[in-house]
Amino acid sequence: MLIEEDEIKRLCDQGRLFRVEPLAWRETQERAIYVSRDIYRFLTQPSADPAANGDRRKLHRLFDRFISGQEISAAFKRNIKGSNIKRLSPPNAEVWEFKVKARPQLRVFGRFAAKDLFLAITGPVDRANCDFQAEKIRCQYEWSKLLPEHSPIHGSTIDDYISAKGISL
Amino acid sequence: MITSRQKEFLSEILEGKPIPEDKLVYFRERLRDRLHSAILAAFQQRAKTGFKQSDLAERIHKKRAQITRWFSTTSNLTLDSISDLMVGLGMDFDEFPFTPIEKTLAPKDRQVKGRKAA
Numbered sequence A: 001m002l003i004e005e006d007e008i009k010r011l012c013d014q015g016r017l018f019r020v021e022p023l024a025w026r027e028t029q030e031r032a033i034y035v036s037r038d039i040y041r042f043l044t045q046p047s048a049d050p051a052a053n054g055d056r057r058k059l060h061r062l063f064d065r066f067i068s069g070q071e072i073s074a075a076f077k078r079n080i081k082g083s084n085i086k087r088l089s090p091p092n093a094e095v096w097e098f099k100v101k102a103r104p105q106l107r108v109f110g111r112f113a114a115k116d117l118f119l120a121i122t123g124p125v126d127r128a129n130c131d132f133q134a135e136k137i138r139c140q141y142e143w144s145k146l147l148p149e150h151s152p153i154h155g156s157t158i159d160d161y162i163s164a165k166g167i168s169l
Numbered sequence B: 001m002i003t004s005r006q007k008e009f010l011s012e013i014l015e016g017k018p019i020p021e022d023k024l025v026y027f028r029e030r031l032r033d034r035l036h037s038a039i040l041a042a043f044q045q046r047a048k049t050g051f052k053q054s055d056l057a058e059r060i061h062k063k064r065a066q067i068t069r070w071f072s073t074t075s076n077l078t079l080d081s082i083s084d085l086m087v088g089l090g091m092d093f094d095e096f097p098f099t100p101i102e103k104t105l106a107p108k109d110r111q112v113k114g115r116k117a118a
Helices: A005-013 A038-043 A049-066 A130-145 B004-009 B023-046 B053-059 B066-073 B079-088 B108-117
Strands: A032-035 A074-075 A085-087 A096-100 A104-114 A118-126 A166-168
Touching: A005 A032, A032 A038, A032 A049, A032 A074, A032 A104, A038 A049, A038 A118, A049 A096, A049 A104, A049 A118, A049 B023, A096 A118, A104 A130, A118 A130, B023 B079, B053 B066, B053 B079, B066 B079
Parallel strands: A032 A118, A074 A085, A074 A166
Antiparallel strands: A085 A096, A096 A104, A104 A118
């Protein structure tokens, strides 16, 4: 069943999802990202640790890049390092990761609710200590709690997930 | 329209105060994004005429895999690699306009009008 806008709004009203507001004031909003409470806290609450503050800005910038409709590189069919986002294996699980290439290399996991609409629901976690299999299951579980009657979209090309400027690697 | 969160984000910059390190990090990433997007757009333009990543690699004495890495994410870009890619794509800055940040806060149509009037 397709996810209705009202459904997302309801989850936002309940404080279970939060829309990411871009920090980039000059960029248009071509796509949307909603995040879990934990990710929202990470993005918006300053940390006493300066390095963690830098990391949260890097993640926010990656989200802003997605939202503003800029080029997003995606490891879609091949296992290529160095992309902005990646669809994890197996493809039919439809779990994607957003990747911050820094130290630590942060990962957030989520699913496409619709074309150009991403729900980031678990993370951020440090790639070095990440159990990807467990994260994938956790992401699917959290999704089922949020949207029990809905499936993420499933596509065969990057254009099924991102309109324009999706670069499949 | 600039939001209150965005205004807060820019507060130290606009008020001439010391800028927190995490905000500097954001702006570094943003600059990389902008240059990366411009380079990809230039490549896509050249690609319409049959120009390939391997052609670009050959022009600037790199392996094709290196070009793919640079194209796939902004994180490996340096000033040197940006320069090499620009030259390899036959690009140059027409001019180097730095705009005072205050002038970028106005809605875009006003910015354009202001620029034309100047």
